[in-house]
Amino acid sequence: MRVHQLSFAALAIAAGLSLTACQSDDDGKARSDPSAASSASTGGGAGTGGADQGGGASAGQGTGGKSSGGQGATGANGSGGSGSASELGKCRTADLQITAKDRTITGDDGTVVVSLRNRSGHSCAISGYAGVDLKTSAGSLSAKRTGAKSPSVVLKNGESIDFGISYPRNDSGGSGIRVTGLLVTPPNETHTATLHWPGAPSLPITENGGTPVKVGPIGSAGQGG
Structure with missing residues (x-):
């Protein structure tokens, strides 16, 4: 137990x-x-x-x-903005709305002002002299440059710039040389715009055979360029 x-x-x-x-x-x-x-x-x-x-x-x-990315956006904004004239493409004839008006004030010379309006959708650069020819009953008449200096201009979309054409008015009482049209070629371009001539209907006949029509640089619009 x-x-x-x-x-x-x-x-x-x-x-x-x-x-x-x-x-x-x-x-x-x-x-x-x-x-x-x-x-x-x-x-x-x-x-x-x-x-x-x-x-x-x-x-x-x-x-x-x-x-x-931020810098890229800034760069894009810079190039999409006004920029400088040297950074932008030239204003082309197809991108410009070109018009002409009579702006004669006083004196023996008449004045036609040509306006170039940028409608390209972007800024472009323009400077120098436009090519100007008058279509007349005696043939084509090329305008002579005044020799004034032209600045380089940045033309933003929707903006306009002018230049002046001066010509002698026909006060002789005769028929003179009848003007039938205006041809304008923007600076650094080869394409020409054909416009109605808004100035006096005729030019006097010159004895020396010189060119009585003068064109001022881009940015000028006064009488005599």
Whole structure:
């Protein structure tokens, strides 16, 4: 009997120790699991937050102004704006609306002002002298340049610039040389616009055979160019 009682006591003690060990293991696991989960959450949050912050900083720098895209936009705006005359293409005949009006004020000479309006949709550069020829009953008559200096002009879309044509009026009482049309070739161009002549209907006949018609540079519109 004593032997059996000791065996039962030993079994009870062993069972108690085993139960205590299991509880300790369970408690350890219970304590370790929240800790591990919190660490993973923190690590994941930090990793996600770091990636977000890094992406935000990168986007901020890209949008911020010192990026190549920002400089490119500025460059595009610069070239799409007025620019300088040397950076722009020449004003072409097809891009210009060309009109002529009589602007005679006083004196022996008459004045016709030719207006060049940019309708190209972009800025263009223009300078120098336009080619001017009068169609007359005696043939074509080319205007002579006044010799005045012409500035380089940036003509924005929708803007106009003028130049003047001066010619002697026919006060002789005779028929003179009848003017039937006006031919205008913009500077640095080969295409000519044909216009109605708005000035006096005739020119006097000159004895010396010189050219009585004069043209001023682009930007001039007064009598005599």
